[in-house]
Amino acid sequence: MSRAWLIGAGPGDPELMTVKAMRALAVADVVLVDDLVNPEILRMAGPQAQIVHVGKRGGHASTPQREIVALMLMHLRAGRSVARLKGGDPFVFGRGGEELQALQAQGVPVEIVNGITAGIAAPTTLGIPVTHRGLTQGAIFVTGHGAGDDEPDWRALAATGLTLVVYMGIRRLEDIAAQLLQAGMSPHTPCAAIESATLSTQRQVIAPLSTLPAEVRAAAIGSPSIIVIGDVVSLAHPPGTAAPTHVPERPAPPRMLSVGIGFRQGVTADQIEAAVRAALGPHSLAEVAAMATLDRKADDPALVRFCERHAIALVRCAPAQIEACLAAHPRLPRSDTVYAHTGVHAVCEPCALLASPGSTSLAQKYAGDGITVAIAVMPGAATKDNLQHDAQPESRNDEDR
Numbered sequence: 001m002s003r004a005w006l007i008g009a010g011p012g013d014p015e016l017m018t019v020k021a022m023r024a025l026a027v028a029d030v031v032l033v034d035d036l037v038n039p040e041i042l043r044m045a046g047p048q049a050q051i052v053h054v055g056k057r058g059g060h061a062s063t064p065q066r067e068i069v070a071l072m073l074m075h076l077r078a079g080r081s082v083a084r085l086k087g088g089d090p091f092v093f094g095r096g097g098e099e100l101q102a103l104q105a106q107g108v109p110v111e112i113v114n115g116i117t118a119g120i121a122a123p124t125t126l127g128i129p130v131t132h133r134g135l136t137q138g139a140i141f142v143t144g145h146g147a148g149d150d151e152p153d154w155r156a157l158a159a160t161g162l163t164l165v166v167y168m169g170i171r172r173l174e175d176i177a178a179q180l181l182q183a184g185m186s187p188h189t190p191c192a193a194i195e196s197a198t199l200s201t202q203r204q205v206i207a208p209l210s211t212l213p214a215e216v217r218a219a220a221i222g223s224p225s226i227i228v229i230g231d232v233v234s235l236a237h238p239p240g241t242a243a244p245t246h247v248p249e250r251p252a253p254p255r256m257l258s259v260g261i262g263f264r265q266g267v268t269a270d271q272i273e274a275a276v277r278a279a280l281g282p283h284s285l286a287e288v289a290a291m292a293t294l295d296r297k298a299d300d301p302a303l304v305r306f307c308e309r310h311a312i313a314l315v316r317c318a319p320a321q322i323e324a325c326l327a328a329h330p331r332l333p334r335s336d337t338v339y340a341h342t343g344v345h346a347v348c349e350p351c352a353l354l355a356s357p358g359s360t361s362l363a364q365k366y367a368g369d370g371i372t373v374a375i376a377v378m379p380g381a382a383t384k385d386n387l388q389h390d391a392q393p394e395s396r397n398d399e400d401r
Contacts, residue, residue, distance in 0.1 A: 002029070002081040004072065004108055006096050008089040008115020009037040011122060013198035017041060021113045025049070028083035030075045032068065036087030036224055038199070045083075065095060069102040076108055087224075089117040093143055093167050117141075119165040122197030122226035126204060126236040130163045135231040138162045144169020144176050144227065158183035159277055161284060163230035170195075170225045174213040180229070184282020185209060190233035195225040206236050255289035256378045258359055259312075260351030261303070262293065262342075264370040269305040271369055276306075279366035279373035285310045289378070292317050292355035294347050315355045319343050325350035332361075348374035 005024045010016040025031065025044045032052045033042065042051055052071065054063040068084075075082050090096030090112065103110050119141050123130055130139035140160065142152050145168035157164055158180050169176055170193065181187060187210035194204045207215040209229065259276060276285065291307055292315035298304075307314045322344040326332055334345035344350075348365045352374040359376040366373045 002076055002079055004076060004081070004103055004110045005083045005113055006090045006099060006110060007083055007085050007113040008091075008094070008117070009041050009085050009087050010115040011088060011118040011198045012036075012038050012196065014038055014040045014044075016116050016121065016198060017044070018113065018115065021115065024083055024111070024113055025085070027081065029080035031083045031085055032072060033085040034087055037085050041085070049083075050080075065098060069099060072099070072103065073106060073108070076103075086115070087118070089115045092117040092119065092141060118197055118224070118226050119167060122194040123165070123192065123228050123232070123236075125194065125197050125202060126192060126206070128192060128228060128232055128236050130165060130228070130232060132232050132235065135234075136161065136163050139165055139230075141165050141167065143167050144172050154179035155183035155282075158185040159281060161277070163228065163232050166227040166229065168223070169227050170216065170221065170223055173216055173227065176227075177209055177213050180209060185229075189229060190231060190236070192228045192233045192236055193221050193225055194228070195221045195223070197226060206233065255287055257283060257287045257289065257362070258352050258355035258376045258378065259288055259291040260293065260348040260353070260355065260365075260374040260376070261291060262338075262347035262351075262372045263297070263300075263303070267300075267302055267370055269302045269309065272302055272306045272371060273309075275366065275369060275371040275373050278368065279363070279375055281363075283375075285312070288312050290315050290355040292351035294319070294322070294342055294344065294351070313355075315351075317351050317354050321354055322347065322350045325354055329353065348372045352376035 005028065007021045007024055009021070022044050026046045028045065028049055030050045030052060031042065031045050032054050035053070035055055045051065054068050054071070072082050072084060084099060086094045086096065088094060091114070096112070100110055100112070120130065131137070140157060140162050142157060142164060144166040146152060154176065166176065173193070187208060189209040190206070191209050191212045192204055192206045193212065193216045194202065196202045203219065203221060205212070205215050205219050205221055261272070261276070263272065288310070290313040293303065295316040295318050298314060298316040304314065326334065326345055329350070332346060332349045336345070338347065339345045349361060352361065353359055353376050356376060356378045358379045362375045362377045
């Protein structure tokens with residue numbers, strides 16, 4: 001049986017193809033190509049190559065996956081080498097993993113030839129980096145195509161504070177934007193919708209989240225498109241124009257929240273960050289003014305690193321202060337198990353209140369991954385967007401230790 005390649009054709013511009021992809025195309029006997037591949041790329045195929053179009057484009061009729069695999073196997077068993085050519089990268093919403101598994105199950109050796117995915121290439125045509133120091137610590141690639149049981153958890157995605165790069169989301173843009181806004185994402189969040197990225201026919205719309213769907217419809221932006229949501233879009237500039245000389249400053253939200261935290265020994269700063277973000281729900285770390293914990297925990301390197309990372313004041317609470325706070329708030333939960341480990345009957349809730357004098361509890365505490373977090377709101381802060389977390393039962397791994 002001959003060899004097979006799973007090749008990424010990149011976002012559209014033929015010059016963004018890799019050298020390895022060009023070499024594979026030049027020697028392949030058969031090329032099975034998706035609709036989103038630029039036809040100019042097929043000129044790189046050798047004169048002997050049989051070109052077979054198999055569809056595969058979001059929102060359009062396409063050849064069933066099982067038929068594509070059967071077609072590849074037919075040619076391979078006939079002794080022909082097969083190049084499976086996909087837009088972008090075959091392993092980023094390209095079903096390359098499925099085809100790899102199907103071929104490997106038949107004993108076919110397969111070589112992966114990566115391509116530049118549109119989720120990276122499209123933003124860069126406008127000077128948008130998907131990550132940027134001071135704006136975001138990461139990016140999430142997500143499909144906008146799913147609905148019902150396949151629907152992404154937009155509330156959880158909004159809470160990360162990371163850049164969202166949405167593939168196949170144009171048709172559901174109104175619903176996606178509405179869910180992100182409902183999850184607490186700011187209506188002023190900069191966004192971009194980019195159609196036919198890297199091609200001469202590229203078009204784009206840059207708009208805040210609240211008006212993005214309407215502006216995309218008015219401009220008749222269609223598929224294939226990439227949607228970018230996050231502060232990094234503030235760096236965008238139209239093709240052929242100069243990039244901004246500085247990062248536009250967005251007004252910082254008022255720091256009206258305080259956090260109380262308890263954690264087991266050995267947690268990392270990233271685990272603390274994940275737990276605090278989960279507890280905050282639609283609120284952001286930029287709204288947190290202070291974080292408090294039991295005094296003997298306050299020097300933990302992971303906690304210190306987290307607070308320094310986000311410029312959050314770290315408050316030490318002595319056991320006597322915590323017990324006095326519990327006495328002043330008889331409705332706060334208490335735990336004999338926590339007392340056995342810490343010498344106080346609770347850590348998170350009283351520490352959240354002690355971090356900001358006069359504050360009130362905003363939600364029942366979040367517990368997970370050996371970390372417990374409670375949130376309080378400072379006097380005078382609006383609480384109409386109160387956090388919606390149900391109390392989670394404590395386990396021996398999630399005590400305030």
